[in-house]
Amino acid sequence: MFNYTNQLTENLEYIEIAPASELPNGERLFVDLGDRPIVLFNIAGQIFAIGDICSHDDGPLGDGMIEDHNVVCPRHGGEFDVRTGQAMQMPAVVDIPAYPVQIRDETIFVGIPKA
Numbered sequence: 001m002f003n004y005t006n007q008l009t010e011n012l013e014y015i016e017i018a019p020a021s022e023l024p025n026g027e028r029l030f031v032d033l034g035d036r037p038i039v040l041f042n043i044a045g046q047i048f049a050i051g052d053i054c055s056h057d058d059g060p061l062g063d064g065m066i067e068d069h070n071v072v073c074p075r076h077g078g079e080f081d082v083r084t085g086q087a088m089q090m091p092a093v094v095d096i097p098a099y100p101v102q103i104r105d106e107t108i109f110v111g112i113p114k115a
């Protein structure tokens with residue numbers, strides 16, 4: 001169960017990330033929330049947050065190209081849907097975490113599971 005975007009709000013803690021102006025369309029932002037490396041993408045004005053480690057062999061997903069709503073792992077070409085974390089293309093078969101994003105007062109927040 002890695003797709004936290006489906007979790008009830010009461011099970012999540014929303015962490016302030018940055019002003020929305022720091023993540024313009026087409027850009028990406030890297031953050032570490034505790035032991036969770038996360039990359040945020042702004043795709044056509046919508047912001048998505050996923051784990052920054054490929055489930056296949058720990059590739060740096062945040063360095064990958066975006067194709068539609070998929071990020072392409074730069075190591076072996078596995079693909080993941082940034083909206084859900086779902087593995088979409090071999091050799092990746094295991095989903096990665098996807099986190100819900102909220103914009104409040106022009107500030108980005110990411111929801112992670114409560115400890």
Ligand code: FES
Binds near residue numbers: 054077078
């Ligand atoms: S490490 Fe990402 S596809 Fe192999």
